[in-house]
Amino acid sequence: MSGYFGPVQPLAYDPDAEGPALRHYDRDEVVMGKRMEDHLRFAVAYWHSFGWEGGDPFGGRTFDRPWFPADTMELAEARAEAAFDFFRILGAPFFCFHDHDVRPEGGSLTESRDRLNRIADIFEAKMAEGGPRLLWGTANLFSNRRYMAGAATNPDPDVFAYAAATVRDCIDVTHRLGGQNYVLWGGREGYETLLNTDLGQELDHMGRFLSLVVDYKHKIGFKGTILIEPKPQEPTKHQYDYDVATVYGFLRRYGLENEVKLNIEQGHAILAGHSFEHELALARELGILGSIDMNRNDYQSGWDTDQFPNNVPETALAYYEILKAGGFTTGGTNFDSKLRRQSLEPEDLVMAHAGAMDVCARGLKAAAKMLEDDRLEAARRDRYAGWNHPEAQAMLAEGATLEGIADRAVADGLDPQPVSGRQEILENLVNRYV
Amino acid sequence: MSGYFGPVQPLAYDPDAEGPALRHYDRDEVVMGKRMEDHLRFAVAYWHSFGWEGGDPFGGRTFDRPWFPADTMELAEARAEAAFDFFRILGAPFFCFHDHDVRPEGGSLTESRDRLNRIADIFEAKMAEGGPRLLWGTANLFSNRRYMAGAATNPDPDVFAYAAATVRDCIDVTHRLGGQNYVLWGGREGYETLLNTDLGQELDHMGRFLSLVVDYKHKIGFKGTILIEPKPQEPTKHQYDYDVATVYGFLRRYGLENEVKLNIEQGHAILAGHSFEHELALARELGILGSIDMNRNDYQSGWDTDQFPNNVPETALAYYEILKAGGFTTGGTNFDSKLRRQSLEPEDLVMAHAGAMDVCARGLKAAAKMLEDDRLEAARRDRYAGWNHPEAQAMLAEGATLEGIADRAVADGLDPQPVSGRQEILENLVNRYV
Amino acid sequence: MSGYFGPVQPLAYDPDAEGPALRHYDRDEVVMGKRMEDHLRFAVAYWHSFGWEGGDPFGGRTFDRPWFPADTMELAEARAEAAFDFFRILGAPFFCFHDHDVRPEGGSLTESRDRLNRIADIFEAKMAEGGPRLLWGTANLFSNRRYMAGAATNPDPDVFAYAAATVRDCIDVTHRLGGQNYVLWGGREGYETLLNTDLGQELDHMGRFLSLVVDYKHKIGFKGTILIEPKPQEPTKHQYDYDVATVYGFLRRYGLENEVKLNIEQGHAILAGHSFEHELALARELGILGSIDMNRNDYQSGWDTDQFPNNVPETALAYYEILKAGGFTTGGTNFDSKLRRQSLEPEDLVMAHAGAMDVCARGLKAAAKMLEDDRLEAARRDRYAGWNHPEAQAMLAEGATLEGIADRAVADGLDPQPVSGRQEILENLVNRYV
Amino acid sequence: MSGYFGPVQPLAYDPDAEGPALRHYDRDEVVMGKRMEDHLRFAVAYWHSFGWEGGDPFGGRTFDRPWFPADTMELAEARAEAAFDFFRILGAPFFCFHDHDVRPEGGSLTESRDRLNRIADIFEAKMAEGGPRLLWGTANLFSNRRYMAGAATNPDPDVFAYAAATVRDCIDVTHRLGGQNYVLWGGREGYETLLNTDLGQELDHMGRFLSLVVDYKHKIGFKGTILIEPKPQEPTKHQYDYDVATVYGFLRRYGLENEVKLNIEQGHAILAGHSFEHELALARELGILGSIDMNRNDYQSGWDTDQFPNNVPETALAYYEILKAGGFTTGGTNFDSKLRRQSLEPEDLVMAHAGAMDVCARGLKAAAKMLEDDRLEAARRDRYAGWNHPEAQAMLAEGATLEGIADRAVADGLDPQPVSGRQEILENLVNRYV
Numbered sequence A, B, C, D: 001m002s003g004y005f006g007p008v009q010p011l012a013y014d015p016d017a018e019g020p021a022l023r024h025y026d027r028d029e030v031v032m033g034k035r036m037e038d039h040l041r042f043a044v045a046y047w048h049s050f051g052w053e054g055g056d057p058f059g060g061r062t063f064d065r066p067w068f069p070a071d072t073m074e075l076a077e078a079r080a081e082a083a084f085d086f087f088r089i090l091g092a093p094f095f096c097f098h099d100h101d102v103r104p105e106g107g108s109l110t111e112s113r114d115r116l117n118r119i120a121d122i123f124e125a126k127m128a129e130g131g132p133r134l135l136w137g138t139a140n141l142f143s144n145r146r147y148m149a150g151a152a153t154n155p156d157p158d159v160f161a162y163a164a165a166t167v168r169d170c171i172d173v174t175h176r177l178g179g180q181n182y183v184l185w186g187g188r189e190g191y192e193t194l195l196n197t198d199l200g201q202e203l204d205h206m207g208r209f210l211s212l213v214v215d216y217k218h219k220i221g222f223k224g225t226i227l228i229e230p231k232p233q234e235p236t237k238h239q240y241d242y243d244v245a246t247v248y249g250f251l252r253r254y255g256l257e258n259e260v261k262l263n264i265e266q267g268h269a270i271l272a273g274h275s276f277e278h279e280l281a282l283a284r285e286l287g288i289l290g291s292i293d294m295n296r297n298d299y300q301s302g303w304d305t306d307q308f309p310n311n312v313p314e315t316a317l318a319y320y321e322i323l324k325a326g327g328f329t330t331g332g333t334n335f336d337s338k339l340r341r342q343s344l345e346p347e348d349l350v351m352a353h354a355g356a357m358d359v360c361a362r363g364l365k366a367a368a369k370m371l372e373d374d375r376l377e378a379a380r381r382d383r384y385a386g387w388n389h390p391e392a393q394a395m396l397a398e399g400a401t402l403e404g405i406a407d408r409a410v411a412d413g414l415d416p417q418p419v420s421g422r423q424e425i426l427e428n429l430v431n432r433y434v
Ligand SMILES: [Co+2]
Pocket: A265, A267, A268, A304, A306, A336
């Protein structure tokens, strides 16, 4: 026990508590036939919660954690100790990690791998004692200066190879720890200026890299899902995995649309000019919805603020799309959230997560009720009901032609009249649930 | 002759002119082995130049043209007269039109089609007298209230059929007039709220519609290119043809990536969070670069301002990407630009186009020089030169595996060192040309 | 009675209703010692609800109201009839109008004024029968093409004079109808391009115009408040009344900061890069908080979407700032909201307003509870408590000097330690109320 | 000599050079009666050029300078050596610094001050040998964690005092080194969340702090200008010095509008939703234009990218506004620009500055020609010529009333007709110069 968070008592569910508690998230409450824990599948992000020091472009570390700067294995172990204390307090069923945030990088690939495995030993032991499971692992291919011009898309093929070795090691560890997914976020797979960039070559290399990863997964028998996390920009001016639609086209181009799914983050959706529910609905329809990072952005900031979720109407609409997709399979709800850099205290970390879990629980319950009541879906079905008619279906069926449809339209003297979209009424309807 | 623009004298090329002239665009000047006219393939947009009345969301018509409101065939004919006078003054080799802006819609599909054909007769005659050729035609599937919830993606199948009939007629006329392309801009193919929208069904209908159009094109022997014009939003909150990458994924999904190309507009690129050159380069690499709408947006406005181009460094970077793609084939440079609504005079319309042609000509010449000098490309090749080495190529070749690459990286003790991206030096280099 | 909305039955307060009702807004419920009706002071905007036809930049009228296009006095009267039916159904205590939306403009200033007065006669009669009171009147100085380059800031002094006459007439009518405020929204007081604009002269003219208005108000004994409604842009590229801070500086410059207050719209706050609560809090601190337009924007759209409010956490934060200011005096909550253009039915108009009233009522009640419980304010006071100490106060008191403070800091060996800002904990706290 | 940049040879002016040179900036060329050096008054920013390590939110140091991390006085001295070599190579007449980037902070205010003075001794010696003059000094009140919640606006009064002591020391050093201005950029004078913020109190403290600074300046006889640098956000969610208009209101509120001017940065203008030329023109009209930071942002990035200027049409419009203001007095053109973090080489730093100086020189020369030719100003005067008429002037003169103007408008039967704003023609005109 690290002692950092005081005596380790799991947060209790208590809707009427004055002090620290979970007011809405009762893991065992059954919603649409499933325990909330199994619906939401919360995960804590190791990097933001235990690796991030509170710096920003205009200032350095504000957090005063005993394990910082964690540049020795001893400090990294102290960090692991604190992290698992925290997981127990929170009662989160999952966690996620980057190699970079669990151990200091070594002087060589081999040393880095060894260190990663030593930390994995600790994780394994803690997990065996009833600690959380691993939602996903990932490799940090963006912080070290060797990756400043990309990893798989670096103009230097040695960086491609270095990244391949790093991903291999991270998948191995993820596999060993029973990870349910493996994530690739291509933070530097993009460009700062087109002037020095061969867009076509870089995209091909990125496709190639992903194919290698998919093959490797199968070879080692890793049953988890490979996930790409889209983001439009930042740190790069343009990131290739821009948004759901872009990644879909990329997967199709390289024949990977049945092998890879997406980890979708609310903040990244917003940066790309979309609502979170749009990205979720689109991924669902394209068959590539995998997991979510449930951390929001500030709508007035043009960069990724990675804040804890706090708006119930927003989380309700997100879980509504997820429930419509049948819920998570290997995926879950990861809080890829940073404390604000002024939130210095251990209590801030605990309460930020507790508040987020409650906001998600409220959202889930509202979404479930809305889906069960079926009013929204009934209105939607009704709106498209015309397409059930035979002559409508015929237009979609094999053999239909533009001229055939056109001739019928003329012959029938079609003069379609607009019908109310009822947007405000539907918005009001949603408000009855949130 | 309409008389609207005074005596019709084509604008002359005169670099030293004080008054109205073309100062940089000499159509016969040979650039990289081709006349500028054949490079740039300028087109005037009928709708903005002759149909737009100067309204905005907070005020109505400001332009006082003799043919407004053009709601009778007589006025529509007067408009055509003025338009062809204008084309002659400008010496633009092409024009583009929507059905909606050349004739008032009729009371039925048949009447609308007949009216369209009567105007097409006039166009045909004028074109035969040496008027401009038709770069592309298109159907306006967004202004009439029947399309308020989409055309191909409307919840009402009758609207789908109505749109099909309209497009059939517009392709027919485009074909008859020798149009080199046919464009679809799905202004209302999108949604205002996800709450009333079946995203998956609408996308399928849109894919279906496009397939029908492609089949029809082949059946009638239309040799032009079918083009989609992406735009992320406005009028809809979300438009399905969001940007180049999104449309690419859409085409792949419905097996149309070899049948359809893109008409890319600078203003729409900006609205989607991209630079124009990004969209052009990406379309080139994806093999779907077709044509451009060379009208810019104001970077500080969040809606599509459709302004005439006026920044030479920007047009140079755009034509650089186009020259790298080998130039236009069926495509060209359309000015889908509106006068500002305070620019009331005929002279404003003439000079706006003349200035735009000059800005494009300067951009093209700078781009051509930059490409011929090969400094930028040499720097780019040099940056990726490592990929020419055999062990680099091996990573991309069949049979390579993640673990094989990883093992080699470990064995070779790779420790790749970052290399300067030289962004500022390359930007300075570009500035030597613009 | 117009019959347009069917039989006119005021919406009842019924929290458990299935059909149309007010579920949260009970006008007589007492909150913090005041009836909700007196807190919220709801107003319907005549223009959006009865004047707007459903057009957008890519399409024309979608709404099929019997009084459109309202270009005769008869149709304008039919519109008034329907509007007052609607006010009664809704039970809104106030309405607002522009001259432009209540009567067709006449062929001269005199005729326009006469028509305005004839409509005002109707209003007066309806109001006397128990209809709503007038929250504010205003003059539309942006729709007619004469105002395309501004009203008070037009380069043509005749437009300044024309606008002065129009405002005079509108204030007169507002005064006669017992209006509680008079609003100026300078939709075209700005510029499209700096290249043709004399910024300094235009600002001086705008200041001059406002001074004339203020003087006139006093002369005629109008006791209402003169309000400016800030907006950063749209229709203009730059609007002089950009945001609260900008208007404050403008008022100071022309000595009007004690004469004029602000009407703050959520959508305009967002367009200016601010949260609504920021604009409200700032206006309160600057002493210029007057009234609000409670219509939101879509965060993903770069133009003013003027949607009905639908997010309770947002309305709660807005009313929290208003309650901290002591509530409205002459101001109120105006819905400067447009139906979406697909919301065609009378029912859409009714339900959109009802839903908005409920969302505001929920927000108000949450805000009041939050303020009464005092937890948020206690935390805030605690955070600044250090400033109550004598040596802190001394730094703010007359006679303090930079060097004196500096010397003390050195002498005391100050080494201030950061304290948690507790942002997430406070956000969680707010979530206990919404 | 540091040796870092190789042999120190000042860059020569050579328009035809192949290698490193100044192609457009000839310091002695006379433009509008003044040497270009005296017009442009270029300054190098010590922090970005010598203090910034190439980190971003997703990665650490990329630059491998011999003086990093500069956390000892020896390294700080090595840095100074390199900086002055660089100044000599560039031939820039000025530099700017923060206390934070010239010396490591000490363990106490006294030690920090002593260290600052020891570095100032070195600067003084170097400057005496013909090095550049000091355009401005400033205190970094945002990097240290003590300032995480603001400096003058910190809830802790000890931070206010600490900041006061720091600014005192920095003004003293700026004064001693003959600085021509002293700048305050309130990077953390703002808030992350309104929930924990007392907006009114913080603004008062900020006003108080600025008054203390102004008083101190006078007391010590510092003749330079006190400048505020506006920025809307980043690092904070909201920064109080949002933009020119906001700072103007702030200065008026605290009676400082005649004491303080502005340092305006292009990138910050863009973040605030303005064009750079807007901010410059507005500051000029308000009488508070002081100096500029000539570094641009990427229009597609929502954060401050601080890139070197590279678009001549943009710099031309900026210098046009400055020339109209009569040029700089104590101000100048500071490059508050960062190399891209991939631009690792000493050559990148030299060439980035050289390119920027050339871009500014081209802009200045274009602006001067445009102003001398007077076409743009003639068009502008002509547009407002109506205001020279007596009845127009009478509306602005004392004694005019709204009703008097209104009565005249009615009596004269005014019916003002719109006049073309000629935007495209003016844009074309500008393009003849750039
Ligand atoms: Co993120």
